[in-house]
Amino acid sequence: MPTVVLMDASLSMTRPVSLEQCSEELQRKNLAVAGLTMLFEHMANNYRLEFTSLVAFSSLWELLVPFTRDYNTLQEALSNLEDYDKTCLESALHGVSNVVQQEWGHACPTQVVLVTDGSLGIGKGSLRHSLQTLKGRPEDKKFPLPFPFPAKLFIMCIANAEELQMTDTMHNLEQLLQLNGGDGQIFTMEGQLCLKSVQSMFGRLIDEVYSPFPAVLRCGNLASDVQVFPRPEPVFLDEEIDPMPRHILTDLEIVGFIEIGDISSPPVMSRHLVLPIVVNKEVDDVGPGTTEEPEEETSANQQAGKVPNFCVLLHGSLKVEGMVALVQLGPEWYGMLYSQADSKKKSNLMMSLFEPGPEPLPWLGKVSQLGPISDAAENPYGEDDSKSPFPLQPKIKRSYAQNVTVWIKASGLQTDVQKILRNARKLPEKTQTFYKELNRLRKAALAFGFWELLKGVAELLERECTLLPDTAHPDAAFQLSHAAKQLKLASTGDSQYAAFDQNINPMHTDFSGGGAAGM
């Protein structure tokens, strides 16, 4: 989930903060920079795969750093940030929208961290003005929220809540959040504006949004501590029946294995890297500033690299065998683990989440009904792996898989009639096909109440009978007149002849003895 940091660079950010204890004069901007520095440092250490970009705005906006994992660059740009004129949030949000769409398209969930002092401009271009004029805008001047991509908006106010509530700023920001579908949060500073309070505010953001997701991956008694990146988002199923969000478990239990060909490019909600980690009790849960000695860290990493890890084993075998592991994420919620290689031949253990539910993939059936092959009487994969129990077949075939009759277009009807006539001319060789096509037409005509057609086709068959060449097999004439007669009977609607499930059967003739039997 990429992050866009949207930094307010308007003049009001340079307002000094009154500090009693501190002699040095601090601007709100300094506090904002300090907070972001903390965020970037945290990401560099604990969330380094996150792509982050930095956009500064005043009345204009500028992309200072495009999406990157290089947090030094971000930090540098932050420290070189200049001061500009007034705040105009609407155009800045448009900017964010563009930046994200250009890089990630419209499906990628994104996090927008807006850092502002809460003075959102006056007059035209101010947030208040934007919100007042929401309605009745032409299509091309729409307010940028909601974004065309799923986005969470985190508003970091370099101000405390009381300050914002004195004006309508808080109200406006809440409205902004609502426009975004309520996805996000407003953070304010507690107590005095100082370095400590800004750090505690960003600390809360980090805890909620940028803390790694630790989990344990299990396969029976084999297990590994892992980090799942990016953090899996809570999922809503049916807003009406099941309005509570679903979270994935931190205990990821493998249910069993399936061939890649059998799972067959399933649709997934999101993808996550599963990175094995060493759970280090000492270093955990320590705030910022406590950067470990790099030397020590690398030696610890080297050590960890040499300890056999289940993830590596699993990854290697999944890759070699071309399989995926089905993993349970929660009650009636599953995902799959597989080896994912990137262009540079680096490969990794990846986890994709299926949509929650007992049957995420129709071709696998209910996941709870998937059992070990040892339960089956004989190996469903065959002794030589030549078979597979997948995909499951639906109980009822789809229309395109069963020879349905549709006569909406005249051509459909004409084709069906011509098929019958063509086979009629090749009797008795084509007796089976002739009756098959005839019965198909009969069934449809009966269902559609199209008795006129039955009569018409009966007449056509009678005509064919008269047109039979002298060389024709004697059986042909019998079959044709028999079929015509049956169609005519059906066209009366007489239940004896017009039953849907009844078929016209070939007339039983016996020419083997040379005589004309069956008359």
Next chain:
Amino acid sequence: MIVIGKCYYFICWLLLTSGPVGVLEEIWSPEKNSHRAEPEMKMFSVSHKTAFVVDHCPYMAESSRQQVECDVLTKSRGQGMIPLAPVSKSLWTCAVECSMEYCRILYDVYPLKKLINYIVSDSEFHILNSWRQEDQSTHELMSALAAVGPPNPQEDPECCSVLHGLVAAVESLCKITEYQHEARTTLMDTADRVANRGRIICLTNAKSDTHVRMLEDCVQETILEQNKMAAGSDRLMSIQQCELVLVHIFPQGEDTLVSDRPKKEVSSLLTSEVHSVRAGRHLATKLNILVQQHFDLASTTITNIPMKEEQHANTSANYDVELLHHRDAHLEFFKSGDLHMAGSTSRDSGLKETVTLKWCTPRTNSVGGSELHYCTGAYRISPTDVNSRPSSCLTNFLLNGRSVLLEQPRKSGSKVISHMLSSHGGEIFLHVLNSTRSTLEDPPSISEGCGGRVTDYRITDFGEFMRENRLTPVPESPDTEASGKPPAERAKAQLERYTRYWPMIISQTTIFNMQAVVPLANLIVKESLSEEDLLTCQKTVYNLVDMERKNDPLPISTVGSRGKGPKRDEQYRIMWNELETLVKTHVAGSERHQRVLDCIIACRSKPPEEEERKKRGRKREDKEDKAEKSINKDSEDKSWQESERLKGALERGKEEQGESEVIKDSPDSPEPLNKKPRLDEIQLPEKAKGPVSLLTMWTNRITVANSRKHQEFAGRISSVNNKAELYQHLKDENGMDLHENGKATR
């Protein structure tokens, strides 16, 4: 390239494809274009229940006056023959076939949870099916329709009315579906969250606008009436929302007596809309539009499908096929505004909005579909023109197991694969592929992370393990429920059994590197052993005894060993210990499992070794006790039963206990030297099974590692798994290389 299989009929097909192109007056209603940002998230929306009410009164027997020439005479035969008079469909036939087409598309795209109740109305109502899922199929409906037959023109028009059907439809909407029932049962206290909404599609021939109003009023009144009744019933649900869609059908060449009217609110419960349509093709188009609107469908036209005619095998022509599917398959286009750019055609289906995607001829090797695409959605499709030749060629091609990638035409000319068509078990899905940059690009390789430097993982063995633990669908039956655990839980239980003792790297194990042990190792993990299995296990043990007697070499890892490695008898001691460890983790399984262990214990005890072992055993036993204590401390969170069971197992094997621990000592010289590096090796999995988790061991290991901050030995720095290989040149002489990721003995 698709080769049209038995294309015997190609001539007439080609003749017929150039059918008349109609001009349509229908225009997409505005709702079609207002795509919601969010997909439908309510299961019990209006589209959960659809009641079709088709007028079966005498006037519906009237001809639609759209004539179909079904006697197409070919040039060679046509001379001098009077062709058959064209046939024409009645209003009834038109209504039925178009409603069936609506159902066909619906069932293709939503085989489950979108239900249709088909009602026919004349002097009374006839309900042709129920809301039950097994009643939902076109075959079912066709069969019932055949029984009804066309309207009887002789029937007294005075006592016939579509009203009977409308009343029945409202009553039917109050009936609870199995899905609603299930949801209510599961939700219990919050059962009122389960909504009851529905739609009535009425195909009729109305007299006038007043007549239409009368029908609306009747539906409104019936809803109120039925809701009162439903309030006092468990099996009925009151209707919260009902959409009435009235389709007035009139013959071609006549003027309509009823005017079109967009959706309006009759009451808070009922909305109503009126469509006045000519019978025939127009009606078909109307219902096609309606099914798309009602079920959030969208259209995609696959272009440039190369098809060969059998008669002209060396030429191929390109065809287009239109498919319907859930509109979310186009989400990316809607959002990016690429929709119109992607192309919309207005061919013979009129003013129709469709997204064009280009066929990409599949590579021949991608038949198996062994590639895992990053796919963000998969939607069932239904061909618009299901039995046209291009459609059936495409669908048959896909049903045969081939997948086709689809390309999104872009202005820039760049090639973007955005979708894939693929069938799974007789159903065709349109997969949406991710075509934007991935946020997960360039991750650290797994070889750079934890455990990434270890090179002798038992990859092949774990692959074998995965094959044995593949899943298979188990048919739902009362029997499986009686046996307790659902299949998936049994699969997990099997994984648990199979991994009780499973060393991850080759140099940690001897027995799994020995072909001779395979039969026993495969059987012992089973839930229960047959008498025959037991015999095989015992044979395996005898075979090992035999090997020992003959002094056959064992594939003991020489990594980290001193000198020439352990002596032969020591090798066997290590092997037996490991085997015992494996079997011990399973003894609680059954009496036969225990007998396998007994067999091992009985067979391995040899008099000359006995004494030595006892001597050593005593020493070790002390150590063992200590180890056990600390282990138990670590595992307090483990379940009581498990540790009890394991203790029992340990108890039974008490005599040999001292030795089983050797595994972690091995494959070294017998005497304890250099204890420190040994202890932190993950050599405990056999006991780890019960009391110690890998995590604990690992953590211990790291702690130990960190506590030893001293100058490292040169050998250890260059070691693998803390084992430095000495005398590497001797390896070649031994003729065995155990660093490979394979089994030396296999």
